[in-house]
Amino acid sequence: MESEHGQARGARRRRNRVLLFPKPDVKFEGWKRALESYSPHHQALAMWRPWLGFLHILRHRWRGRQVDALVVRYLNDRGSGWATTLVLVGEMVTLATARLLGVPVFWVIHNIDRETCNQRPLLVRLRRLSVRRTASVFFVTEEVLRPHAASIHRIKGPIHTLPLGEPVAESLRPERVGPRLNKFHKGAEAWLAAQADRLGRRPCCVLVVGTPEDKYSHFWRLSELLDIAYRSGVPLVALVVSPLEGRNGRALAQALARHEREGRVHMSRGYLPVDWHWAANRCDALLRGYQDLSMSHAIFHAVQVRMPVLCMPGGVVSEVVRREGIGQVLEEDFSNLAACVERLSPLQDDVRQAFTSRRSARQAAVNLLSALA
Numbered sequence: 001m002e003s004e005h006g007q008a009r010g011a012r013r014r015r016n017r018v019l020l021f022p023k024p025d026v027k028f029e030g031w032k033r034a035l036e037s038y039s040p041h042h043q044a045l046a047m048w049r050p051w052l053g054f055l056h057i058l059r060h061r062w063r064g065r066q067v068d069a070l071v072v073r074y075l076n077d078r079g080s081g082w083a084t085t086l087v088l089v090g091e092m093v094t095l096a097t098a099r100l101l102g103v104p105v106f107w108v109i110h111n112i113d114r115e116t117c118n119q120r121p122l123l124v125r126l127r128r129l130s131v132r133r134t135a136s137v138f139f140v141t142e143e144v145l146r147p148h149a150a151s152i153h154r155i156k157g158p159i160h161t162l163p164l165g166e167p168v169a170e171s172l173r174p175e176r177v178g179p180r181l182n183k184f185h186k187g188a189e190a191w192l193a194a195q196a197d198r199l200g201r202r203p204c205c206v207l208v209v210g211t212p213e214d215k216y217s218h219f220w221r222l223s224e225l226l227d228i229a230y231r232s233g234v235p236l237v238a239l240v241v242s243p244l245e246g247r248n249g250r251a252l253a254q255a256l257a258r259h260e261r262e263g264r265v266h267m268s269r270g271y272l273p274v275d276w277h278w279a280a281n282r283c284d285a286l287l288r289g290y291q292d293l294s295m296s297h298a299i300f301h302a303v304q305v306r307m308p309v310l311c312m313p314g315g316v317v318s319e320v321v322r323r324e325g326i327g328q329v330l331e332e333d334f335s336n337l338a339a340c341v342e343r344l345s346p347l348q349d350d351v352r353q354a355f356t357s358r359r360s361a362r363q364a365a366v367n368l369l370s371a372l373a
Contacts, residue, residue: 010091015043017059019106019236019368021071022050027297030165031368034254034361036134039369042068047363051090054097061101068372070098071106072135075127076117084123086254091127095134106371107135108162112148112293128153137329142295144316144360152293160371164297165361167276174273182270188239192282195237196265199325203235204341206287206310209298212233213249217289217312223255225287226264227314234341237264239283243271280305285327285344303355306347324355 019035021028024046030045047056052068060067072091078084086222098105115124134155139162140149146159175179196202212219221237229236244253244267259265289312296317299309309327311318318329326347328340 015041015181016064017042017066017068019069019071020053020056020060020067022044022073022126024049026168026171026232027164029161029168029171030361031364033168034165034365035368038362038365042369043055045350049090050102051087053091053094057094057097057101057295067103067106069106069137070367071108071280072131074110074115075114075124077119077124079119079329081120081123086122086129088123088130091107092130092139095130096287099134104132104137104372105135106137106139106368107131107155108139108141109145109149110294111143112134112140112145112152114215114292116292116294120281138246139367142316142320144319145295148293148316156282160367163359163364164295164300165359165364166356167297167301172276172301172304174275178277180270181275184241184268185275185278188266188282191263192237192239193198195263201235204285204344205272205283205287206236206238207283207302207307208238208240208287209274210242212252214248215290215292215294217291217314218287219252220255221289221312222265222287223259224245225330225334226338227295230338231339232265232338234338236337236341237266238287239279240265240267241272241274242268244269252296258355274301276301276305276307280307280346283307284301284341285310287322288312288317290317295320300356300359302326303352306349306352307346309346310344326355327352 006026020040021044027079028046035042035044047053057067057070078087095105118124138149138155138159140146140159141162141164143161150157192205194294201244208218208222210216226236226238240256242252256265260267286298287310288296288299290296291314293316303308303326309321311321311327311329313330313332321327321328328343330336330340
């Protein structure tokens with residue numbers, strides 16, 4: 001036992017080089033595992049309050065660790081003017097501390113043109129400008145986003161790619177299936193069976209997941225898509241897993257209310273983890289649509305379980321779907337809906353492996369460490 005404790009302490013001592021990230025999400029977890037398995041010297045650590053990053057930098061240096069990089073990711077609006085202003089001030093102090101102590105700042109530009117939550121665009125622009133002026137290394141999450149980042153942010157030097165990485169196992173299938181998720185699964189299965197009986201055939205079911213932010217056209221054009229499908233005789237239904245809370249949640253529930261009454265939509269009406277393996281056996285495609293310049297991690301989940309993507313036009317996601325052969329892309333007026341639905345089929349293993357291998361968490365770790373050199 002003492003030997004095991006000694007080995008653990010020794011491993012921690014060896015990992016004395018730190019990359020500080022904002023608070024964790026599933027993307028960070030994948031990067032962290034890959035980075036720490038690839039390098040015996042580095043740790044990827046999350047800051048639960050990244051706007052107090054200067055305290056994290058000082059704490060790790062006081063403990064004798066080398067802070068190799070401060071990683072900045074999302075710069076979303078915090079919901080109130082005071083909160084966003086406070087975060088802006090904290091970030092400016094953190095960036096000044098990093099500059100003073102010679103800690104490189106890495107900016108991972110998830111959303112190239114605008115942040116997902118952008119209610120106070122002036123404050124968000126100030127935050128982005130502050131990071132832009134301090135950062136020494138820039139990353140985008142998909143190769144096709146590099147020219148957009150260079151143009152919009154006037155970056156003259158190299159722009160690296162930090163792939164979002166394959167999902168960790170626990171994000172594909174929840175470790176614990178509680179009563180709410182069980183109830184939703186049973187209700188969805190009964191709903192699908194009822195629609196098959198009503199139509200006399202199995203309908204094409206699209207999975208719609210996430211939070212209903214303004215940029216996601218797969219939420220805001222879903223009603224239009226279902227109307228066109230109904231008029232065209234395309235048997236299309238939608239399984240919507242989304243928290244219907246706040247202004248956008250209420251607006252989405254209202255927009256889909258008629259389709260829900262008529263049986264074309266089944267909604268979770270609250271946050272639930274997605275069991276992607278369960279969904280892959282019941283849904284024919286992941287419906288996705290973006291109105292901004294960013295990459296979707298939900299697509300990585302779908303590809304991992306061989307679920308194709310039915311993509312709305314716009315952004316770069318449709319370009320990736322078309323180029324990688326991982327689904328079908330709709331026309332702006334949805335005139336090719338019937339043809340797209342007809343061509344949907346589970347992804348072949350070689351397609352899945354090709355997509356994932358070029359965007360693996362290990363490749364992200366390699367790119368992060370290369371940027372430190």
